[in-house]
Amino acid sequence: MILDFSIDYKTVYGEQLVLNVVADETAETAETTAYRMVTTDGLYWTCRMNIKQADLQPRLDYYYSVFNADGETTHEWLTEAHRLDFSALNGTHYVVYDHWIDIPEDTYLYSSAFTECIHHRRETDVKVTRFGKTLRLAVRAPQLRTSHRLAIVGAGEALGAWNPARMIPMCEHHYNEWVVDLDASELESHQIEFKFIAFNATDKADVLWETGMNRTAEVPRMSAGDVVVYSLSQAFFPLYDVRLVGTMVPVFSLRSKTSFGVGDFGDLKKMIDL
Numbered sequence: 001m002i003l004d005f006s007i008d009y010k011t012v013y014g015e016q017l018v019l020n021v022v023a024d025e026t027a028e029t030a031e032t033t034a035y036r037m038v039t040t041d042g043l044y045w046t047c048r049m050n051i052k053q054a055d056l057q058p059r060l061d062y063y064y065s066v067f068n069a070d071g072e073t074t075h076e077w078l079t080e081a082h083r084l085d086f087s088a089l090n091g092t093h094y095v096v097y098d099h100w101i102d103i104p105e106d107t108y109l110y111s112s113a114f115t116e117c118i119h120h121r122r123e124t125d126v127k128v129t130r131f132g133k134t135l136r137l138a139v140r141a142p143q144l145r146t147s148h149r150l151a152i153v154g155a156g157e158a159l160g161a162w163n164p165a166r167m168i169p170m171c172e173h174h175y176n177e178w179v180v181d182l183d184a185s186e187l188e189s190h191q192i193e194f195k196f197i198a199f200n201a202t203d204k205a206d207v208l209w210e211t212g213m214n215r216t217a218e219v220p221r222m223s224a225g226d227v228v229v230y231s232l233s234q235a236f237f238p239l240y241d242v243r244l245v246g247t248m249v250p251v252f253s254l255r256s257k258t259s260f261g262v263g264d265f266g267d268l269k270k271m272i273d274l
Helices: 112-118 265-273
Strands: 002-008 016-022 032-036 044-050 059-068 071-075 082-085 093-099 134-140 148-154 171-174 177-183 191-200 203-209 215-218 226-231
Touching: 032 044, 082 093, 082 171
Parallel strands: 002 093, 093 226, 134 226
Antiparallel strands: 002 044, 016 032, 016 059, 059 071, 059 082, 134 177, 148 191, 171 177, 191 203, 191 215
């Protein structure tokens, strides 16, 4: 299988962009395999990987970093790395168009307090497809609540003709990141126009449209077995931040008849029970 990665990142003379493949799912601590990228103008960087079928894993996690003669100078935000799922059964050539991911302003929405509790949703495997030619769209939408799911709708019959009732549901394969595979042979033109919408899992008629102008994506010339992947900019929705209340108290300020009042954790459990 051939993997081609492309990313726009402006470097200065002497800098080298590197693609780092993560050995496990935790980019901050995992061992990585580095692949040097190439460029002709210091802005548009590419990298090609060849993976034997026997070595192919269900997915690939990776991130980009910048090196110079002194070593690494910077890297992407590592809390959530890029993820590429090999769910297109007929895919033999993946072409990935990425963008550099800096620390987002809403980084708190990726913390375990939100992903595992407040906005908890289960990650799901990307649906297996058998398209001859596949167009994949990936987008992050951390604002979504627990009951929300993401979908795509757009111009043309293949994208539902802007009718929310005909939306195409997406898959949350990574915390706050959603993907959808489209059959490129059914797309009517060389450019698609679309938007993302959030719908309520219990009431699909309850939908929210993302803010901003309609999105567009090019549908390039593709051969059988091609999978073109676009990593898109974050989707924003007219959703206010969740307002939460709680209790903060120094443990040594808790008192009970069975404690010494010096920070007994047993008192903490009693307060929670109360």
